[in-house]
Amino acid sequence: MKLTEKIAKYDRDRPWFSFEFFPPKTDEGFENLLSRIARMLTFDPLALSITWGAGGNTKDRSLELAGITQSDHGVDTILHLTCTNMKKGMIEEALRDAKARGIETILALRGDPPRGQEHWIPTDPRFTHAVDLVSFIKTTPEFASDFCVGVAAYPDGHPDRETDEEGELEYLKQKIDAGGEFIITQLFYDVHSFLSWVKKVRQKGITVPIIPGIMPIQTYASFLRMTKLCGTRVPPELMADLVPIRHDDQKVKDYGVDLAVNMIKQMAASGDIRGLHFCTLNLEKSVVRILENLGWAGGSLKLANKLIADTAIGPTERVITPHHAADSAAVSLAVAGPQPEGEAGKGELNNAASWDDFPNGRFGDYKSPAYGETDLWGSSIxxxxxxxxxxxxxxxxxxxxxxxxxxxxxxxxxxxxxxxxxxxxxxxxxxxxxxxxxxxxxxxxxxxxxxxxxxxxxxxxxxxxxxxxxxxxxxxxxxxxxxxxxxxxxxxxxxxxxxxxxxxxxxxxxxxxxxxxxxxxxxxxxxxxxxxxxxxxxxxxxxxxxxxxxxxxxxxxxxxxxxxxxxxxxxxxxxxxxxxxxxxxxxxxxxxxxxxxxxxxxxxx
Structure with missing residues (x-):
């Protein structure tokens, strides 16, 4: 089902969320990611999203992973698709492949900007910006009725800083006018600034769902790298909290969970945010803890009264309940019993959910789903x-x-x-x-x-x-x-x-x-x-x-x-x-x- 159709099925007072994964570089990491995804499906995400490497460098793995989550697990899947530096014909090929796998939602992205006048691989001149991809999908009869198309937005400004805020808002509106049906934002940590940005988006006449991207802080080093990569505004008080604990990875991770919970509560109280998009980085524990702390864990339909009760919004309190994707395979996976063991790193005392919690980059465990962590949405530093x-x-x-x-x-x-x-x-x-x-x-x-x-x-x-x-x-x-x-x-x-x-x-x-x-x-x-x-x-x-x-x-x-x-x-x-x-x-x-x-x-x- 298309993402916008699924969103429309839920009442205004029901929060929902999606999980983002990237295709691991190794076969072992890929297999272990499937086990991790199966566990995380017990939390009933509305959808999963699978990233696409710049220039299509993860094309086969991205399509394979998206096909498995869509067809084998029965969970509606959003396929990211970048359009610049893609070989001619690759866009059509990817869309046909996605269609054949039952995927109905695309997140249309620009990806890496062109590298000067001549590029290192042959490129398709039809696609230089994300709006070109949105327009292509929505005006091509072969694809127009088959896909719901989402677009990206940057509450703190695009990392390339090609224009001012007004110019970026105008470009966002162009993408929506071209056929964009929902917005997923880049990560941010300043909720007040984000909510102010949301108001400006609405004042621009954009009415489609805005889905904030939430990336829990995993380590201090990765936090610095990602915020630099994405041009993210970091509130001074956040840095003041992080610097004293920056050498204690567990405290940083704990802080990241608490921060995300508080951010989500503030956004929920605003009344305009119904859904969340978790950038998992293929890690599990922090996202699970956030959902547990919000009372959204386990697919058990717990009432999340605490979410709004904790955020003093006035005399009238709304009751928020977690969504329940009854039409997905998440339900059957949740009651199917323990998953077979065998995920790398699971010793007698280790839980498969957290065996790769600490830094796992270029020389981490190649069997980890998080091995070879990629940068977001095909961006370059x-x-x-x-x-x-x-x-x-x-x-x-x-x-x-x-x-x-x-x-x-x-x-x-x-x-x-x-x-x-x-x-x-x-x-x-x-x-x-x-x-x-x-x-x-x-x-x-x-x-x-x-x-x-x-x-x-x-x-x-x-x-x-x-x-x-x-x-x-x-x-x-x-x-x-x-x-x-x-x-x-x-x-x-x-x-x-x-x-x-x-x-x-x-x-x-x-x-x-x-x-x-x-x-x-x-x-x-x-x-x-x-x-x-x-x-x-x-x-x-x-x-x-x-x-x-x-x-x-x-x-x-x-x-x-x-x-x-x-x-x-x-x-x-x-x-x-x-x-x-x-x-x-x-x-x-x-x-x-x-x-x-x-x-x-x-x-x-």
Whole structure:
């Protein structure tokens, strides 16, 4: 059923919500996400939404996941669809595929903006803005009657800041006039500002449902990254609350739950907001806790009187009850009994709902549904002009070395591989990173060895307080094949089992000295009353998944420059010829072990 038809079925006093997921990068993560979705369906979401990678880079996975949730689980699914940098004909192909899978709702998005005059893949000139996609669906007889179309909005302003607020409101109205039937907003944390924005939208004559995007704060680092990415306004009082607890991941997560609950209560009291859209980041626990705290948990049709009673709205109180999707497979899933165990990370004491609660990014557990967390709605952190301002116009290998050194020395804030300044813990090993980089081994990831430091430590601490954290030293860089062969030989002859390497190139060649199916925990923590928490794992599957992304970054970076330019030739040459290398030292008790091994007798460096 189309989303707008489902919304119309519910009374004004019944809140409803949807869950957003992204297709994981690995097969194991994909399978475990299906188990997670099955559990979360017991909360009776009105719909699920599945994201679409920029330029269609997750096309097959997005359609597969959306098809499973729509057909196998019987839950109405919203398929995100971005239109820029899409190969010609891909839009029609995606819409036909969605239609065949029974999907009836599309969230029409622009996606990544064009990268200059010539793009890195062939693009369809019919689609440069989201309004083009909305209009296409609604005016094409093949699709017009089959899809309900939603659009995105940015209460805090579009991250590209191409126009002022009035201009953005006018553009939003154009999307609605073209056929947009509902609005899902980008994340925000200032409810007062959001409600003021809603009034301005209504004054513009826009009457379609506005569905606020809610993203619970998971970690302080991810909060900073996402708010920067989305251009989100952060109230000073929120930062004042977060900064003192920023090193305690559990307190940050707890704060994020409480904040979301309070935000939802304020919005419910406004009278104009009926539904919510939870950006789950493929994580489960925080969203579940929010629903439980609101009294919307379990699909048991509890009355949510407390929601409005807690928000002093005057002498007349409305009774709000959670929606009940009786026509979905959620009901049958809820009573079907326990799901089969087997989800990765579920030990005797761990609950499958929360085994990957703590940071799980590029080197997290590749079996986690949250592995390879993607940015929202195909957005990029830097525009082309911003990138060129920071990264310049490299024409030689020495120019690239200078750029990477500039990041190490805090002369530039980012590189194509590092969206933020050098971290404090990397500064602990900066002299070694500098030595590698000057040699032409451009470092893009690293961490120092840590042996039992307090989890409250301001540089390397994480997780609940009262614990101890550990790290194996590793470094990741791009190197030439002749250097790879030297370091591989040295690891095999002199590593004595303490050093392992993973290396791969664009052509698909792969080398490793690790044991078959080895899974190297390189960051772990010991906390009171818990099993050992392993937040960073390096193994073949996750390394190869990241390798594909890493070489794609070189390609995108090259696209910033004209086709026949020296810059593009250089960057494409690096992409074609270099290897991505990760070196791990298993002796975490010796902070200098990896560096002594690399630099001793200096046969390579």
């Amino acid at each position: 830097l525009s082309r002009n911003q990138a060129l301002e920071q990264w310049g116009h490299p024409r030689t290998l020495d120019d690239l070395t200078t750029m990477f050194l500039g990041h190490l020395h805090s002369k530039i804030a980012t590189t194509p591989f590092s969206p933020a300044p050098l971290s404090p813990e990397s500064i602990m090993i900066i002299e070694h990173l500098e030595r590698l980089t000057r040699r032409g081994w451009w470092t893009v990831g690293s961490q120092p060895a840590i042996n039992g430091v307090s989890s409250a430590d301001e540089v390397v601490g994480w997780g609940p307080r009262g614990g101890y954290v550990y790290q194996k030293c590793f470094v990741e860089c791009f190197i030439e094949q002749k250097d790879l062969e030297k370091i591989e030989r040295k690891v095999k002859e002199k590593g004595e089992g303490w050093i392992d390497l993973y290396a791969a190139n664009l052509r698909g060649e792969f080398r490793t000295t690790a044991m078959e199916e080895a899974r190297n925990a390189v960051t772990w923590g010991i906390f009171p009353g818990q099993e050992v928490a392993q937040t960073t794992i390096i193994e073949e599957e996750s390394f190869l998944s990241w390798k594909d992304e890493a070489f794609a970054i070189w390609e995108e970076w090259a696209s910033f420059y004209p086709p026949d330019s020296e810059e593009r030739r250089l960057l494409n040459g690096v992409r074609n010829d270099r290897w991505l290398l990760t070196l791990i030292d298993h002796n975490y008790t010796n902070p200098s072990a990896l560096w002594s091994f690399l630099f001793k007798d200096d046969p390579v460096i």
